[in-house]
Amino acid sequence: MKPIRRQRLILILLSLAGLGIAVAFALQAFNQNLMYFFSTSDVIAGKAPANADFRLGGMVVKGSLERPGADLLVRFKLSDLSKEVTVEYTGILPDLFREGQGIVAKGRLDGRGVFVAQEVLAKHDENYMPPEVASTLKKPVQP
Amino acid sequence: MNNPDFWAMGGYAFYVWTSYGITFAVLLWNLISPVLQRKNLLRRLTVKQKRETS
């Protein structure tokens, strides 16, 4: 490699490394803003904003889903496997919504500490399998 | 494939077939467009060359 070319190569690699470090610092600084949602533990710990809209993500706790009235109001608990938050939502749920499913809800906390959602999105997992396989996988776990 | 269930996609026909339609439209366009432009350019260059040599 001719010296001039090696110089250019080194210059490019150094610039890229510098740029990478700068971007890493910037992302670190904006880390909180890049989070799409707060976890239920964040809410219990008081990290989520009060009196403002935010997104809450978690797993719908099995057996917690209830429809208290005749209207579209649903109430369920969200969990991140350590803390639970109760969510109320009025409206049509996405196709993937079910107990044990991860979801992201947008709304705010009311005075009771209940999260009142205006929007519910389902977060699907990265597993893909045929229904028959899924049912054989589930069986041994069930009591 | 004459099975209507196949085309219904379990009720997701709109989403599935629109996805495939858009995908292949974009892919085809990106393939055909440079070929057509090259044919066009070759034609123009040939005309120009003939004019210069005659």
Add this chain to the structure above:
Amino acid sequence: MAFFPASWTRFFHQTASPPYFYALASKLSPWLGGICLALLAAGLYGGLYLAPPDYQQGDSYRIIYVHVPAAWMSLFVYVLMAVMGGIALIWRMKLAEVMLISSAPIGAGFTFIALVTGSLWGKPMWGAWWVWDARLTSELILLFLYLGVISLYGAIEDKRNAARAVSILALVGVVNIPIIHYSVEWWNTLHQGPTVTKLDKPSIHISMLTPLLLMALAFKFYYALAVLQNAKLELLRRESGAQWVKNLLGAKT
């Protein structure tokens, strides 16, 4: 310092000469097209017909067979572009410049497909066409990077200067690639984590994975075919006054 053996360098220079490359591209194209079509046919048949529906998402998950290969290719093509940009800047190699700019519209196409099919998948499954989470936002930035490369190249009259400017932009933009890939692990996102590339057990059933890999391979061959068509066009445009183009025109008439 001899970096490569002399025979390699000779092969490299020969392949990179415009007339040789133009002829090679013409010869390779039918083969690439044939292999691509065969893989596409197998992948589509496997993905749309043979593969079973998903246990949670039913048939809607079949969008994966165009969405994921397009998204993979959008990253792959950008990395190739950055490598070409590096070669163009260091060795001042014309063919690297041509391959860089020829890749941009195809990469932009893949990115566009990934975004649109993702949206069409997100609406029925998540319940939203679009969300501003880290994965979707960084992929949208990738589309803007591709469009930036295309318009910057078009805006500068002198094509050697244009290629240098575009090489630098391609290299700078490459920092976005790891961000896109790791966004689902670094931050909370609505988009799910990786399925195929995660290291522990693969979390997609083999009957669904096979067509996905076939489609991914088909998209690779499609890229090779499409980039050669763009490169032939760009070479003709740049070298329209050169002797080999005159010979080419003469041979046709």
